[in-house]
Amino acid sequence: MESLSEIAKACGFDACGVVPVDILSRERERLEQWVERGFHAGMNYMANNMEKRENPALLVEGARSVIVTLTNYYTPKLQLEGVPVVARYAYGKDYHRVVKDRLFKLYACLEETIGRKIMGRVFVDSAPVFEHEWARRAGLGWVGRNSLLINPRLGSYCFIGVIISDFEPSTYSLPEKRNFCGQCNRCVEACPTGALSAYEVNANLCISYNTIERKGEIPSEIKKKMGVRFFGCDACQDICPWNRKAVAHHIDEFSPNEWLMWMSREDWLSLDEETFRERFKNSPLLRPGLEQIKRNVK
Ligand code: SF4
Ligand code: SF4
Structure with a gap:
């Protein structure tokens, strides 16, 4: 059987890992403290569904694993000098749809590979999921001082896509244990x-x-x-x-x-x-x- 990373690569992802489901109590505690301090501003949805965010089995019954994917959206192209500026992630089409379509493709490929239906759901930044922590556990990087996931090969211009399901791989990914921000404080x-x-x-x-x-x-x-x-x-x-060292993406939908x-x-x-x-x-x-x-x- 092809490895999960190979299948994910064939579906257009730049990196992929898989971890067993777990209860993320520490992350929930940190998020609750963040909300208590009012740092979520008007994003009231960040204060909701804490149980589901903490425990993926409440989002998907019978969940056994969390598959995490990264999609690079970096481009060196810039807007004309002097015009109002938008963040790079918004240059092309809405990433929610683009990444979701790829996740559905990965989902179908996995079903075909293992020869059975998978019970699960796909998520792209639109549900109570601790994406960054799952990505770290899946060995895809660490959370930097800028509060974003940093992948040592791709950098941080990446969208995170997640599949929570009853899929059980033969091996799980190893977590990224180190934070390579070191003494750097540039983003702050x-x-x-x-x-x-x-x-x-x-x-x-x-x-x-x-x-x-x-x-x-x-x-x-x-x-x-x-x-x-x-x-x-x-x-x-x-x-x-x-x-x-970020390299340009090759995704037509993200063309400026x-x-x-x-x-x-x-x-x-x-x-x-x-x-x-x-x-x-x-x-x-x-x-x-x-x-x-x-x-x-x-
Ligand atoms: S540099 Fe500051 S203002 Fe800009 S996205 Fe980062 S945290 Fe927000
Ligand atoms: S501290 Fe430095 S390395 Fe870490 S996220 Fe900020 S700029 Fe990047």
């Missing part, structure tokens, strides 16, 4: 708003949260520090030495939207709803909607 120093500390992000201060998830006005102290960013922020990834690459501030502010929907069909920018995008650009 580079964060324009001081949102990072001790491997945690305070969403109230984070430009990503403020430009993508926050409803209503963005606080003036954040506005002053956003610079040219209007959708997400890559400052704590761009500075990370582990991203120096041509409008995004050159649209000026004036272009954005004069955009009408119909044109926005036409130009940004399937883009993550559709989620907050044009009104919120214009608020950010302003």
Whole structure:
């Protein structure tokens, strides 16, 4: 039988590992403390479904393993100088759909390989799952001071996709035990708003949260520090030495939207709803909607 990593590679993933299900009590405790301090800002969903987040068997009955995949989305291409800037993850089509389709493919390939139906579910950043910890346990990297998963070969510009199921492999992956941030503190120093500390992000201060998830006005102290960013922020990834060797992805769906690459501030502010929907069909920018995008650009 081909190894899981080989099958995952054939399905388009850049890395893959598998771990037995477990109860993640320590992670739940940390998350609860984070929520208690109000660091989740308006993301109330982070305070919900703690039991399910802690115990994957409550998400998938009879679950035996957690398969974790990484999909590289790095591109060296940049927007035209001087135009409003979006985070790289939003250059192309919405990753939720793209990664999910690949996970379904992997799921079907596994069923074919083992010769039986697998009972499980796929998850891409849309359910109460401790993706980073599962990825670490699956040997795919460590969680850096920027609170993101860092893979030593790929860096941090990766989407995490998960399959929780009754699949039982012949061997499990070995966890990444070390954190290779060492004495580095660059991401903490580079964060324009001081949102990072001790491997945690305070969403109230984070430009990503403020430009993508926050409803209503963005606080003036954040506005002053956003610079040219209007959708997400890559400052704590761009500075990370582990991203120096990042290689370009080969996924057509993530190719940069041509409008995004050159649209000026004036272009954005004069955009009408119909044109926005036409130009940004399937883009993550559709989620907050044009009104919120214009608020950010302003
Ligand atoms: S995304 Fe930007 S604002 Fe948020 S923690 Fe990273 S550097 Fe700071
Ligand atoms: S910039 Fe340095 S401290 Fe921050 S995640 Fe990268 S290696 Fe770790």
